[in-house]
Amino acid sequence: MDDEREQPAAEADTYGSVGEMLRLEREKQSLTLTDIADKTRIPMRHLKALEASDHDALPASTYEIGFAKAYGRALGLDEEHIANELRDEIGHRPSYDRTRDRDNFQPADPARTPPRLMVWTAALIGILLVAGYGIWRGFFWTSDPADPYLGTANQQQVASATPVAKAPIAPAGPSASDPVVLTATKEVWVRIYNGADDTLLMKTMAPGEKFEVPAQAENPMINIGRPEALTVTVGGREVAPLGPPERAIKDIGISARALLARDTGGAATNAASAPGTT
Known part of the structure; x- marks a missing residue:
């Protein structure tokens, strides 16, 4: 069984590139790129670039290698052998700057991201x-407006005359089914597209202009040069900024589910970096 699994990867040297080997092996197994995208959760345009060995169209080499390993794993190939072959292939090509892309892409192996249900x-x-x-605080920590050193009898009299204020129950937060609305606070160019790279919106938004992300859009993402010029709400509640000021971003998920998961993670990061924490 192990010999059969490693045999296709061992033949990678006979192909012109790792991308060509993956494409031919996929076709040999009668699979489509859509099948691979469903298995690996890698965007279709990255799979196409990987098969075409278009390294400039892919993020940093670390992420490209992660994509190739996930692709090979979906085909039942030796992913470590594929990674080594791709490192050699990238090493023989002219160097190019991918620092900008590296800042805006997700971890290299999408198949190992935490399940959404867990988040x-x-x-x-x-x-x-x-x-x-909040409820427990309302019942057991109601402050006494009288002298804290009063006797028990006086405390009971004051308590009976003073109504106990109950802490309000925190309202439920937005859900993954709530609408996502983007509002421009200043003039800004945006491109919004789905997981298949189909453009949903591409224009320069004027200050105050709004755009509601279609609820039926599959894995909607955004490309924007100035994230600080856009306010994002889920169910009417503003969430964390899409990115740092004056830094272009792309391939950032803007579905309600992705934004709420990102908002939770951003709050935890801010708390960990606050003064006095380690």
Whole structure:
């Protein structure tokens, strides 16, 4: 069984490139690029660039190698052998600057990203804990407006005359089914597209102009030069900025599910970097 798995990868040297080897092996197994995209969750345009050995169209080499390993794993090939072959192939090509892309792409192996169900479960638990803590504080930590050194009898009289204020229950946050609305705060160029790289919007938005991301769009993403010029809301609630000021970003997910998961992660990062924390 191991010999059969390693045999296709061992023949990679006989092809012109790793991308050609992956394409021919895919066709040999009667699979389409859509089949590979479903298995690996790699965007279609990256799969096409990988098969065409168009390295300039891919992010940094670390991410490209991760894509190739996930592709090979989907075909049942030796992914480490594929990674080594691709490193040699990239090493013989002219160098090019991918620093800008490296800052804006997700981890190299999309197949190993945390399941969405796990992220949403953690977020729901956090909301329930916050709400429960607020209720507990309302019942057991109501402050006494009188002298804290009063006797028990006087404290009971004051308590009976003063209504106990209950902490309000925190409202439920936005959900993955809520609408996503983008509002320009200043003139800014944007391109919004789906996972198949089909353009949903490409224009220069005027200040105050809004765009609601279509609910039926599959894996919508954005390319924008100035993220600070755009306000993003999910169900009417503003979420964290899409990126740092004055830095172009692309391939950033803007579905409600992606934004809420990113917002939760951004809050945790900010808390960890606050003064006095380690």
